[in-house]
């Protein structure tokens with residue numbers, strides 16, 4: 001038995017949810033470029049859960065369910081108030097989602113219907129939790145989401161406490177569409193491993209949030225913003241990046257395990273970054289990002305991934321840096337839950353083998369003789 005480091009190239013599950021074939025990403029066979037252009041996040045979530053695009057009535061029904069479930073148990077809000085105001089936001093989210101299970105009587109109901117309902121409920125509650133914590137840590141009261149509004153609208157509304165600009169809602173919605181699912185990425189795999197033991201959906205999402213938090217995965221969007229802040233202004237880009245490249249340091253937001261010729265989602269975020277910069281009359285972040293890309297791609301051949309331009313997009317939407325990865329989690333909950341439901345439908349425990357590289361058979365030595 002020989003191990004493949006990082007399981008590169010190993011096909012570990014069959015799935016009909018999303019595919020990456022020859023660098024083209026599809027959700028249920030629909031090209032991400034078409035979905036990014038035309039679909040709302042709610043349509044995409046429906047597509048991921050039900051396997052088809054909704055008609056008007058089906059979409060309205062899902063939107064009503066999401067609205068009905070958007071409030072969070074008072075006990076979870078009380079917990080958010082007890083957490084330190086400087087806490088890591090992904091750790092907060094991981095803990096809060098785990099706590100949601102304590103208030104859900106159906107948490108351990110393993111019927112397909114109950115699990116789909118929980119998927120919708122968790123999707124509705126995640127944005128409420130992220131916005132509530134962001135306000136609580138600033139000493140403000142959480143704002144209740146408005147019935148009949150989209151997840152993108154309500155996230156911005158409950159975060160900022162005022163009606164968001166239509167353009168901001170549109171950009172947020174597109175970002176949610178682009179992050180919704182991505183085949184067997186690390187966090188989705190973690191969620192499938194967890195629920196394949198027949199553990200509950202909350203355990204699966206808690207595992208996934210823990211995996212997404214890392215800077216090699218979803219945490220990279222926040223790390224990109226740290227880099228842009230460290231660089232500070234355009235004239236510093238070349239020296240900063242050259243120093244990193246010379247020292248073989250990782251440039252966050254570049255590279256990908258599967259895409260070697262570029263991530264198809266990045267161009268949409270780059271376009272959004274440029275458009276928002278133009279609208280705000282400040283292209284600094286966009287231009288710095290473009291120059292970083294020229295240097296990194298030029299010298300290392302590495303292309304930007306989904307996390308690179310999302311950092312400048314979210315910043316231009318007025319979102320604090322440490323909410324970037326929680327936003328990724330809000331979107332990816334649709335994909336995680338779709339994968340969890342698919343895993344339950346045709347389950348077998350996920351239990352690979354390890355190549356043993358430790359010492360060969362050893363004779364036990366009593367402690368007094370060691």
Ligand SMILES: CC(=O)SCCNC(=O)CCNC(=O)[C@H](O)C(C)(C)COP(=O)(O)OP(=O)(O)OC[C@H]1O[C@@H](n2cnc3c(N)ncnc32)[C@H](O)[C@@H]1OP(=O)(O)O
Pocket residue numbers: 006215216217218220248249250251252253254255256257258300302305306307
């Ligand atoms: C949503 C997402 O999760 S997208 C990914 C987000 N993560 C990041 O942006 C973090 C930065 N990128 C990385 O760390 C990596 O590219 C990963 C984790 C995304 C993929 O990792 P792997 O598939 O193991 O990388 P891969 O084997 O292709 O790396 C090949 C070489 O390129 C280097 N490399 C890869 N990414 C980068 C980078 N961002 N900066 C500098 N060098 C890099 C590797 O160090 C490796 O060099 P070596 O051959 O000298 O050892």
Ligand SMILES: O=C([O-])CC(=O)C(=O)O
Pocket residue numbers: 181182184185186217256257258305306
């Ligand atoms: O697929 C991956 O390895 C990481 C990624 O881009 C994602 O999860 O969106």
